[in-house]
Amino acid sequence: MEELLQAPTEGYGEAIVISKILAEKSEIKTNFLxxxxxxxxxxxxxxxxxxHISIFKRMTATLKYRDVPNDAIKLMLFPYSLEHRARI
Numbered sequence: 726m727e728e729l730l731q732a733p734t735e736g737y738g739e740a741i742v743i744s745k746i747l748a749e750k751s752e753i754k755t756n757f758l759x760x761x762x763x764x765x766x767x768x769x770x771x772x773x774x775x776x777h778i779s780i781f782k783r784m785t786a787t788l789k790y791r792d793v794p795n796d797a798i799k800l801m802l803f804p805y806s807l808e809h810r811a812r813i
Contacts, residue, residue, distance in 0.1 A: 753788075753802065760784060761806050768810030781806055 761784065766777035785799045804812070 737757050765808040766811045792810050
């Protein structure tokens with residue numbers, strides 16, 4: 726049953742691409758990165774991925790950088806919010 730829930734990844738290696746950031750200076754603060762890492766999704770049976778995404782979206786919605794799309798920030802930060810089985 727578990728293999729049916731796995732999304733095929735063959736041919737999708739470059740499916741998610743972070744757009745080029747045109748801002749001259751943009752930096753994600755260490756405190757914010759630590760906040761993201763403190764709320765990691767581990768992929769355990771009792772972990773709820775929907776709750777993780779909801780919390781992650783609320784945290785990243787507070788970030789605003791001039792000339793940097795919020796989606797690009799989310800794509801850069803999301804891997805830091807995953808751990809163990811949740812990482813590919």
